[in-house]
Amino acid sequence: MAPFCDGKCYSDKWTIVKRGCCIAEPGRSSTACWTGEKVKCCAELDPYDCFWDGTPPFCFGSCDGKTHWPHYFDSKGDGEECETGFKAKCCRLR
Numbered sequence: 568m569a570p571f572c573d574g575k576c577y578s579d580k581w582t583i584v585k586r587g588c589c590i591a592e593p594g595r596s597s598t599a600c601w602t603g604e605k606v607k608c609c610a611e612l613d614p615y616d617c618f619w620d621g622t623p624p625f626c627f628g629s630c631d632g633k634t635h636w637p638h639y640f641d642s643k644g645d646g647e648e649c650e651t652g653f654k655a656k657c658c659r660l661r
Contacts, residue, residue, distance in 0.1 A: 628655030
């Protein structure tokens with residue numbers, strides 16, 4: 568965390584997809600580092616082992632975070648649209 572950044576991913580299931588001092592993400596700090604660099608770490612997901620979670624009309628899709636991680640959030644997802652909330656596309660870690 569800025570200002571002292573160490574630029575590491577803390578799991579062998581995560582890889583660095585972007586390096587840089589001021590990586591801005593929605594709701595995340597874009598404060599510059601005094602030392603080191605920031606990195607964006609993402610899980611390596613299997614795009615062929617996924618499912619949608621969340622049931623219309625009130626969708627609160629989520630993934631277990633153990634075997635499947637969120638890949639994408641959408642109000643329509645795999646079909647019927649949510650009146651509130653989002654469906655989560657959950658994919659297995661590689």
